[in-house]
Amino acid sequence: MHHRTIRRASCALPLLLFAMPAMAISSGCYWQAEGNYQLGQTAQITVSNAMAPGTVVRDDVAYGDGNRLAKCGKGYATLEGDYTVAREGGMVPLTVGGQPSGFGIEVYIHDLRNSQHYEFPHRYQRYFGLGDGVIGNDAVVGYRVKRLGGPVRFGRVDSRVIAQQWSYQPGNVRTRAFRHLVVYDLQFVRPTCSISAESLNQVFDVGTYHVGNFATPERATPWRPFHLVVQECAEPVGLVASFTFGRAADADPTVSELFSLSGPRNVGLELASDDTRTTIRPGVPFLANALGTGRSYDFNVRLRETGPTVRGGAFRRPIVVQVDFN
Missing domain, CATH: 2.60.40.3310 (Immunoglobulin-like)
Incomplete structure (x- = not known):
């Protein structure tokens, strides 16, 4: 009689765990x-x-x-x-x-x-x-x-x-x-343009005259220049300066293109541009091409007869000036 021994073979299988890298989840x-x-x-x-x-x-x-x-x-x-x-x-x-x-x-x-x-x-x-x-x-x-x-x-x-x-x-x-x-x-x-404060606040002496000074074809005294100086204007090309002297209410009651005066009789104050001597009426804008920093706008002033028989007298005439750049 033969005996056979059956042996069971066993082995341990190691459990291997792998750490997988975290994957970024792609969405849309x-x-x-x-x-x-x-x-x-x-x-x-x-x-x-x-x-x-x-x-x-x-x-x-x-x-x-x-x-x-x-x-x-x-x-x-x-x-x-x-x-x-x-x-x-x-x-x-x-x-x-x-x-x-x-x-x-x-x-x-x-x-x-x-x-x-x-x-x-x-x-x-x-x-x-x-x-x-x-x-x-x-x-x-x-x-x-x-x-x-x-x-x-x-x-x-x-x-x-x-x-x-x-x-x-x-x-x-x-x-x-x-x-x-x-x-x-x-x-x-554009940068802001401005006129110097000294120019706008100047006191201008038109001079002393007698009645005989009005005995001219224009019935007026000689023109005298005054200036408004540009304080700052970096980009003047293409800009227009608008000057308004006084208001319509400042006009002489007889000759409306002149400024009225108190003191002398039958005399008005006339403002004009420098180049053409165009009269600048009270309250009416006068337009000119803008000028650069340091340059000046030139104007003229004189006394003009508004009616017969000029009478003398002293006067002081404030005129408000408004300057716009467009």
């Missing part, structure tokens, strides 16, 4: 609405031809509203932005009436959700929670206006969309742009 976004970011809202920028290229003349931001611009799945989604118009040296040239203004603009976005700053063009990822999305006011759009060079053109800047931002759906399908950066209401204006 779907376009829902458009948001416009207005670059400039009644923004007047004072500029001049003397500004050096690269000078920043405005650094400001535009805000969005609280609308949902895109709905995104849970995880990371890509946001991308770029300019929609041609650039020059990295800047979008700004035009006034279709002509180069001498200035350009560049834009950036500051994402408030991740506290990051991105110049255009850009491409970055942001994490979205379940039911989250791109909201109009979860980012601030900034813009910088810089001097490019060339002659400055003053006026309202032409409005147009200059940049956009969008995202991607699952499968890397690009969405419609939901952020639109619009040059909205920017204006380039």
Whole structure:
């Protein structure tokens, strides 16, 4: 009789556990609405031809509203932005009436959700929670206006969309742009022009005359010049200066183009331009091309007979002068 021993073989199998690296969950976004970011809202920028290229003349931001611009799945989604118009040296040239203004603009976005700053063009990822999305006011759009060079053109800047931002759906399908950066209401204006206070407050001595001085063909004394000096006017070309001396109520009751006087009888005060001796009537604007800093506007003054039999007398005649530059 044969015996067979059956032995059971056993072995221990080690359990191996592998730590897998965490994978970023890739989600996507779907376009829902458009948001416009207005670059400039009644923004007047004072500029001049003397500004050096690269000078920043405005650094400001535009805000969005609280609308949902895109709905995104849970995880990371890509946001991308770029300019929609041609650039020059990295800047979008700004035009006034279709002509180069001498200035350009560049834009950036500051994402408030991740506290990051991105110049255009850009491409970055942001994490979205379940039911989250791109909201109009979860980012601030900034813009910088810089001097490019060339002659400055003053006026309202032409409005147009200059940049956009969008995202991607699952499968890397690009969405419609939901952020639109619009040059909205920017204006380039000239520096302020002014007349010196000393000129406006001057006391002018018209002289001493006797009755015989009016025995001339014009029945008037000789013209005497006076001047209004420009204190500041950096960009006079294209500007018009408007001078208004006194009011209509200052007119002589007999000869309305003259200023009335108290003291002498049948005598009025006449103001005139320097070149043509055109009489400047009380309260009526006199127009002249604007002049640069330090130059002067030249005028004339004299006494003129308003009726027969001039009578002497001393007088002091204040005249209010209003000067506007347009």
